[in-house]
Amino acid sequence: MKRSNYQIYISGAIKLGVSFGVVSLLARWVTGNTILSSPETLIKYGLVGGFGYSLVGALCFILFGFLAKKVHDEYSDQKTIGDVLRQKLTPSGYWYMISILFLTSFYSIFIQAMGAGILIYTIFPFPDFIGIFFFLTICYFIGGVGGMQHLHQLAGVNVTVIFAAVIIIPVFFFIQQGIYPIYDGIKLFHPYLLYIKNEDAIWFIVTAVFVFFGQILVDRATWQRLFILQKDKVRITFTLTGLIWATIPLALSSLLLISIFGRSFENVYTLFWELVDKIQSTILIVLFALFCFSAIASAISSELHATTSLFVRNVLQLIRPLTESEQWKYSYIFSGTICVFLLAAVSILTPSPLTxxxxxxxxxxxxxxxxxxxxxxxxxxxxxxxxSSFIGALSGLIFQQVTNDLKSIWLSFAVSTFICLIVLLYKAITKKRIQEI
Incomplete structure (x- = not known):
């Protein structure tokens, strides 16, 4: 990589076609949240929830594909989501949105790092602090130092490992154990997982559409990949990504069913240990570990790179112009700072991913x-x-104190939408009056 050209760090040196565009997006979106939320979703909402989680992801990617096509057509010269926001907002609105982007960035990276910590504790015998330190160091050199080119080089390997694990391990068990013994074990010990008339699961699926679509809509790494896709390949790339991504949560659900059939469990995180204990085959255990850490490392590296690019290009560069060497230097410093913060946060905090x-x-x-x-x-x-997003989110969080999480999410969406509609109506009336005059 030429250190004199910072644009290569942000966007890489090539335009992506459909196949590699799908691989790059999958490497970003098969995340620790996908891995850790799957057991919680399965246990809380049953197989309907697990299937719905997959359906939600596919639908949101397909919907975003329509919007992505318009964004690519109108803002083809831009590099990041911050570039578009700077073009369409006043300075106060721009800095507010940049703050929101950093808040959601740190949340996203923290979830991935927390997932790595849980898996390190589950699979390996050494202290999780040491494991997280080495894991974040690898992510720092891939995403923080290497940039988009290194992410592209490793994306194919990551996706190959992911699909090898989610195909080979379930097939191995279903051939070895048979489908009916697994079904009978689930029916005997966990019959609630098979209950299909679960209204809470339907409510969860519908609400998750808002959460997942909003997450994609402000994801820094997704926007960077959007701008480097070939112009006529944008919509089909996101559609195929959604359809392929949907198979991952389904495969994870089947893995979890394998780990609990015929027995009980302590909590959702012990499901991973149960699975490792049940695999027994050293090769499959290594494959499962590679799958987990490959997916999480790819997601952290992508988010770390996107957040660093946003900070240098859309924050520091606006405060004062930076030389090429300064852009590289601040990228290294900022991404390293994030990794140190993650190491401390993951060592102290252990919240529920679904919560x-x-x-x-x-x-x-x-x-x-x-x-x-x-x-x-x-x-x-x-x-x-x-x-209006702040007003909506604050309304939802306040309402959350007296009701469940799902209703508060609907309220957040409704309040911000109502404000936007009022502004739109006001502009339409004002424009009509001006034309009449």
């Missing part, structure tokens, strides 16, 4: 309408449009 997902779900749901308004509009938007 965190729906806590930040208020933010993701509230950001949908303002982001759509910003992207689809033709003019610079006033501060109230991005700020």
């Amino acid at each position: 965190l997902l729906f806590f930040f779900g208020n933010i993701y749901a509230a950001i949908i309408s303002p982001m759509l308004y910003i992207i689809l509009s033709k003019n610079v938007q006033p501060f109230i449009i991005p700020f």
Whole structure:
């Protein structure tokens, strides 16, 4: 990589076609959250929840593909989501949105690092602090130092390992144990997983659409890949990504069913230990470990790179112009700082991934309408449009104190959408009056 050209660090040196675009997006989106939320979703909402989780991901990628095509056509010269926001917002609105992007970035990276910590503790005998330190060091050199080119070089390997694990391990067990003994074991010890008339699961699936779509809509790494896709390949790339991604949670659900059939379990995190204990084959245990750490390392590296690029290009560069060498230097420093922060945070905090997902779900749901308004509009938007996401998220979080998480997410979306509609209506009335005059 030429250290004199910082643009290669941000975007790489090539345009992506359909096949490699799908691989790059899958390497970003098969994450620790996918791995850790799957057992919680399965245990809490049963097989309907596990299937719905997969369906939600596919639908959101397909929907974003339609929007991505328009973004690519109108902002083809941009590099990051921050470039688009700077073009469409006032300074106050821009800095507010940049703050939201960093908040969700740190949440996303923290979830991945926490997933790595749980898996290190589950699979390996040495202290998890040491394991996390070496794991984050690898991610730092891949995403923080290597940039987009290194991410591209490793994306194919990551996706190959992921699909090898989710195909070979379930097939091995179903051939060895048979389908009916596994089904009978689940029916005997965990019959609630097979209950299909679960209204809570349906409510979860519908609500998850808002959370997942909002997450994709403000994901820094996804936007960077959007801009380096070939122009006529954008929509089909996201559609195929959604369809292929949906198979991963389904495969994880089948793995978890294998780990619990015919026995009980202590908590959702012991399911991974149960699976490792049940695999027994050294080769398959190594494959499972590689799958977990490959997926999480790829997601952390991608998010670390995207957050660093956003900070250098859309924050520092606006404060004062930077030389090429300064951009490289601050990228190394900032990404290293994030890794140190992650090491400390993961060592201290152990929240539930699904709980965190729906806590930040208020933010993701509230950001949908303002982001759509910003992207689809033709003019610079006033501060109230991005700020409506804050009002919506705050309303949802307050309401969350007296009701369940899912209803608060709907409220967050409704409040921010209502404010955007009021602004749109006001502009339409004002424009009509001006034309009449």
